[in-house]
Amino acid sequence: MHEFFIPFISDALKSAGIETDKPVQIEQPADRKFGDFSTNIAMLCAKECRRNPRELAGELLRHLSFPAGTVAKSEVAGPGFINFYLSPLFIMKSVEQILLDGDAYGKGRSGAGQRAVVEYVSANPTGPLTIGRGRGGVLGDCIANLLETQGYEVTREYYYNDAGKQMTILAESVRYRYLELCEQAVDFPPTHYQGEYIRDIAEVVFMEHSTALAGSGELGVFKEAAETIIFNSIRATLERLGIRHDSFFNEHTLYIKDSEGTSPNQRVIDALASKGFIGNHEGATWFMTTKLGQEKDKVLVKSSGEPSYRLPDIAYHITKFDRKFDRMINVFGADHIDEYPDVLEALKILGYDTGCIEIAINQFVTTTVEGQTLKMSTRKGNADLLDDLIDDVGADATRLFFIMRGKDSHLNFDVELAKKQSKDNPVFYLQYAHARICSLLRMAKQETGFDADLVNNYEGLSRLESPSEIQLGFSLLEYPHWARTSLRLLEPQKMVEYLHSLSEQYHRFYQECPIIKAEPEITEARLLLSIATRQVLRNGFRILGISAPEAM
């Protein structure tokens, strides 16, 4: 709806003889008394035209015209805004289109023909998922959903490493617990994984092999068991939240040599070396980032001969270019904040256009239980396990709470609030609006024979004209704007806010306007408006990945 105004305003600028390179901005005033939409174009142009902004706005207004029946009123206000008031009939006609579009309402084509990859979660299989990972997982999943609504072909990717030092420590940890089961005295090292889940894995190995592995130092069985069991648990946890990846990219593939005896990792080193950015000292191979003005060089290959995480990260991104993605979105937690600048620098040196890489960083999660703030801890205890949180508050609340704050805000997850089955809980506020509409439609079918599934003539909407009806109809038209905005900012929180305000509009309408008990024609019109609201809520819930209950 925002775009509706732009061509008319551009025409008015032309016929008023105003030339400007300033973009025409359409905004929605915070207070509806300043119109449904407004533009600040006169204030933007005032300086270069050397004219008073209000006077310029008046001049523009004289050249401005809209198709009959669309804009009811345009006026100059404040320091030089031009405010527009839509005609109620135009709003209701537009709501008809929502009913015609159905599930497709709000979808766009801006991503048509483009391929996007969203990388998220990407936890290595060393332990169960933590609450902190959950935030990034839900954020990534919602971003992928948003991309799909705009027509992108989306790959949801999980990047992981099942080799290297951490996995060895993991396998050793399991072996120690296994030896305990074999009733050998062991001194469990404090550097190893302390979690209870290690004992569970050891038990599985013990069940299968009894004491047969106790004599050998071989880690293979332990590593394999740990990886399989942990990965299954991670995937099961994600599945509970409706998170499913299309692609699991194993970092190990970047180490594998091809027929010419070189690997993707090695090719990165060679390419950077040919640009003069590789140095060797202290037995390690360095990316000479000091040449780019950074304080220190960064290790690419450790003196042990193993690559550090940076090298495969660079090689991994090159595969994204090779795989011809148009957009590459990485979702990281704040603890990985240092990871990407070097990767981007390396890619630039190698001639890649890094403009298509976007980084969405989410800040940390603290959990509040009964007023006590628990800081997320990485290793010990099970207080920060994502599975426990889902057990506690359910998948819908988990998802919504993770994205109802901006990703740059430190998230305070109030477990008590998320558990409440009451109006205090934002999840229930949204879902209640949907359930209320479903209940209303069931009642309408029973009382008046109106069948929401069969209705196909929406013209009755034009009969609606009261403020709460018009306001609700108008809110419905804003949905596509917020879907686009959420994607542009990589911030599903905008969609949460929108749906909250839409729910509020619906509850107000419901409160003020009798629906089934009104005149038959008005009843039908109000039911149509309710169906349209239900449709928009459903479309929005689908993006957020929360359920749309028919009854509560």
Place this chain on the structure above:
RNA sequence: GCGCCCGUAGCUCAAUGGAUAGAGCAUCAGCCUUCUAAGCUGAGGGUUACUGGUUCGAGUCCAGUCGGGCGUACCA
């Protein structure tokens, strides 16, 4: 020390550079013989951490100060 994020009502958080800084919770006052009161209406509550700057206009952008978080590994 350096880098990134944050600082807004008692609490949790909004506010694409726009008009009188908004919601929810909590507090107080109203609304169900009527479609889900898991709802609605209203009231009180603010020097947007601080100091400068940029401009028609700054919570928002820039510089600095103070406070908090996360990094600052030959961990990922």
